[in-house]
Amino acid sequence: MNLEANNLTTNKKILVLGGDGFCGWPTSLHLSNLGHDVVIIDNLSRRNIDNELEASSLTPIQPMGTRLSAWEEVSGNRIGFHNINIAQDYELFLQVIMDEQPDVIVHFAEQRSAPYSMKSSKNKRYTVNNNMNATNNVLCAMIDSGLDIHLVHLGTMGVYGYGTAGMKIPEGYLDVEVKTEEGERIQQQILYPTNPGSVYHMTKSQDQLLFQYYNKNDGLRITDLHQGIVWGTNTKETKMDERLINRFDYDGDYGTVLNRFLMQAAVGHPITVHGTGGQTRAFINIQDTVRCIELAIENAPIHGDKVMIFNQMTETHRVRDLANLISKLTGAEVANVDNPRKEAAENELHVKNDLFLSKGLKPITLDEGLLQEVTKVAEKYAHRADHAKIPATSTWTKEQKPGVPEQVKNNAQPELAK
Numbered sequence: 001m002n003l004e005a006n007n008l009t010t011n012k013k014i015l016v017l018g019g020d021g022f023c024g025w026p027t028s029l030h031l032s033n034l035g036h037d038v039v040i041i042d043n044l045s046r047r048n049i050d051n052e053l054e055a056s057s058l059t060p061i062q063p064m065g066t067r068l069s070a071w072e073e074v075s076g077n078r079i080g081f082h083n084i085n086i087a088q089d090y091e092l093f094l095q096v097i098m099d100e101q102p103d104v105i106v107h108f109a110e111q112r113s114a115p116y117s118m119k120s121s122k123n124k125r126y127t128v129n130n131n132m133n134a135t136n137n138v139l140c141a142m143i144d145s146g147l148d149i150h151l152v153h154l155g156t157m158g159v160y161g162y163g164t165a166g167m168k169i170p171e172g173y174l175d176v177e178v179k180t181e182e183g184e185r186i187q188q189q190i191l192y193p194t195n196p197g198s199v200y201h202m203t204k205s206q207d208q209l210l211f212q213y214y215n216k217n218d219g220l221r222i223t224d225l226h227q228g229i230v231w232g233t234n235t236k237e238t239k240m241d242e243r244l245i246n247r248f249d250y251d252g253d254y255g256t257v258l259n260r261f262l263m264q265a266a267v268g269h270p271i272t273v274h275g276t277g278g279q280t281r282a283f284i285n286i287q288d289t290v291r292c293i294e295l296a297i298e299n300a301p302i303h304g305d306k307v308m309i310f311n312q313m314t315e316t317h318r319v320r321d322l323a324n325l326i327s328k329l330t331g332a333e334v335a336n337v338d339n340p341r342k343e344a345a346e347n348e349l350h351v352k353n354d355l356f357l358s359k360g361l362k363p364i365t366l367d368e369g370l371l372q373e374v375t376k377v378a379e380k381y382a383h384r385a386d387h388a389k390i391p392a393t394s395t396w397t398k399e400q401k402p403g404v405p406e407q408v409k410n411n412a413q414p415e416l417a418k
Helices: 024-033 045-055 064-075 089-102 121-145 200-218 258-267 286-298 319-330 352-360 368-380 406-411
Strands: 013-017 037-041 080-082 104-107 150-156 173-179 185-191 221-227 229-231 271-274 280-285 308-312 315-318 334-337
Touching: 013 024, 013 089, 024 037, 024 064, 024 104, 024 286, 037 089, 080 406, 104 121, 104 286, 121 150, 121 200, 150 200, 150 286, 185 200, 200 221, 221 286, 229 258, 229 286, 258 271, 258 319, 258 368, 271 319, 280 286, 286 308, 308 352, 315 319, 319 334, 319 368
Parallel strands: 013 037, 013 104, 037 080, 104 150, 150 221, 221 308, 229 280, 271 334
Antiparallel strands: 173 185, 280 315
């Protein structure tokens, strides 16, 4: 049975790229529950990174086959699955598009962690290769397929950087006035200047340029969602069965700040605040994430429209204020630690999110009930926590040493290494 299919006017075939991940999995279930025909494409890279980091989700994530069969069992809806690396296997990816004939592609298939992208040159190169090739391959496949596909991409608020220049950050575009040499004043609209704070954020900034080009040159219909930091764990769909539970990352590389604080409090670890905690960030609850994807699909741009950009966030908070809130709720100690990131110690952040509000989003904001719900999840699975993985160890700056790096020496030909 389609639990909410009666609310639909048109069911669509939707490919969810990266549909096994923290945002992709609940989105896939939500869209399927609405009656859409959903197919996931994922190479399970996030599970492989778990193995690499030796840091699993706090919640137990079932194998993909178990997840999909559980969903079909409890909802009556089937979700298809293809294990494809879209950054590398272009021809196979294109063939799936030709076979599935999607109306919509939802693109989550990018390495999403800023700290992970800054761990080493290997991680930087992987993030650039994976994210930028994946996005360009999606756009090329849309063209090569000859199909009229709407692309919905999950970007990040981090493309803007974390300063406001005395104004609210607009939704993607900035109105400017240019004065010509003849003194004529011309009104233009440009992309809001990017100011990425990590290699991960830099790839999302590059995504914007790719979207602008392919929209201008090939007329592709694209919606780019600049999302804030996600908090929360489950949606109403992932709560339907224990086998459907969503990820809860708590480690220093993948754990989002509010979830990390709640988990730290649940296991008796001090709440670790980087620096002064004066960083202001944009936030959104995971349930609003899936709702925003739904709204983006329902409000697709038409041919001839520019890239549609939404700021997918519901509120902003200063990190130390969040830490103090969690401390008050739980009694946990707050500990200020060195900030591993290269960023301003304090910043203001004011953001417009009028477009989603105009489309009917009723934002879920921080309240004690929802925070306690996440805390209960953390407490239930606290025995799975590896406390050694809690500290953030990826740093933005590396000590520069003179001379030839040992790695270069070791990889050099014998005659060059002498």
